[in-house]
Amino acid sequence: xxxxxxxxxxxxxxxxxxxxxxxxxxxxxxxxxxxxxxxxxxxxxxxxxxxxxxxxxxxxxxxxxxxxxxxxxxxxxxxxxxxxxxxxxxxxxxxxxxxxxxxxxxxxxxxxxxxxxxxxxxxxxxxxxxxxxxxxxxxxxxxxxxxxxxxxxxxxxxxxxxxxxxxxxxxxxxxxxxxxxxxxxxxxxxxxxxxxxxxxxxxxxxxxxxxxxxxxxxxxxxxxxxxxxxxxx
Numbered sequence: 001x002x003x004x005x006x007x008x009x010x011x012x013x014x015x016x017x018x019x020x021x022x023x024x025x026x027x028x029x030x031x032x033x034x035x036x037x038x039x040x041x042x043x044x045x046x047x048x049x050x051x052x053x054x055x056x057x058x059x060x061x062x063x064x065x066x067x068x069x070x071x072x073x074x075x076x077x078x079x080x081x082x083x084x085x086x087x088x089x090x091x092x093x094x095x096x097x098x099x100x101x102x103x104x105x106x107x108x109x110x111x112x113x114x115x116x117x118x119x120x121x122x123x124x125x126x127x128x129x130x131x132x133x134x135x136x137x138x139x140x141x142x143x144x145x146x147x148x149x150x151x152x153x154x155x156x157x158x159x160x161x162x163x164x165x166x167x168x169x170x171x172x173x174x175x176x177x178x179x180x181x182x183x184x185x186x187x188x189x190x191x192x193x194x195x196x197x198x199x200x201x202x203x204x205x206x207x208x209x210x211x212x213x214x215x216x217x218x219x220x221x222x223x224x225x226x227x228x229x230x231x232x233x
Contacts, residue, residue: 001028002061003152003184004049004080009058011044018044019055020208026152031178031185033195033216036205037228042188043085045205046154049186050082051075081150085157085188087137089144091130095121098129098140102147112147119143119173135166142173152184153177159191167191171198196220204228 004026011019019041026032034042047053049060051072060067062078076082090098099106099115106112116122119139124132129140138158145153158174159167175198177183189195196202196216204212204225212224219225 002026003028003063004186005061006045006049007059007061009045009048009055009060011041011048011053011055017208019048021058022205022208022210023058024203024210024213026184026186028184029178029182030200031174031187031198033199033202034186034188034205035190035192035195035202035219040205041208042205043156044208046082046156046186046188049075050080050154076148076150079149079151081145081148081153083138083141083145083153083155083158085160087134087141089129089132089137089140091128093129094126095129095132095140096125099143099147102144103149106147115143115146118146118176120169135162135170138162138166138170139173142170142177146177146181146183150183152186155185155187155189157188157190159189159194167194174198 002025006022006024008021008023009019010021022045036042044053048055051070054068067075090101099112116125119142121139121143132140158170162170171194174185178185187195199216202214202216202219203210204219206228211228212219212222
């Protein structure tokens with residue numbers, strides 16, 4: 001069953017075509033990868049899906065409902081969570097308060113403690129978010145997305161800027177979110193080997209166009225992948 005269906009989406013910025021008739025289909029209980037060189041349209045596509053940008057052409061359907069024209073908070077209420085390439089946290093609030101901003105009803109609940117433990121934030125729950133390391137801020141942003149009870153998460157480069165230990169921890173969290181909590185996940189990532197280790201299906205963008213799709217094994221053996229990354233297509 002399709003959870004998010006993007007059909008022939010085109011988005012332009014002052015004459016530059018960031019996306020050109022891009023179509024992807026996100027299904028239940030899977031981890032999807034979205035890859036491509038810088039400037040290929042990956043983050044733009046996420047921004048169209050969650051309502052930050054309105055495309056000139058095409059449509060986005062979430063569980064069958066066309067969401068073009070809806071505001072980001074309206075799409076969030078439909079169960080779409082989002083993290084960003086550079087984590088966005090409330091620096092002057094504690095770690096715990098950051099999570100409660102996303103869902104105040106979690107205060108003093110077992111679920112809040114579960115989130116803090118899951119993302120290795122229990123020991124720093126009373127610290128200001130500004131005092132966290134970069135990897136911890138990424139974990140906090142993901143915990144906030146989970147606190148909303150979103151059923152699909154759009155993750156923009158969750159591994160970017162992390163050391164090897166933090167990368168392993170983040171990958172384990174993403175797998176747990178999918179396997180234990182049943183969340184659908186769409187991940188934009190440049191670390192291909194790590195992404196391929198967790199993704200069920202991968203879309204490749206280049207120059208604003210979808211140029212390939214398939215399982216990680218199929219994508220790794222694709223001539224197009226080699227051309228996109230090493231020969232400039």
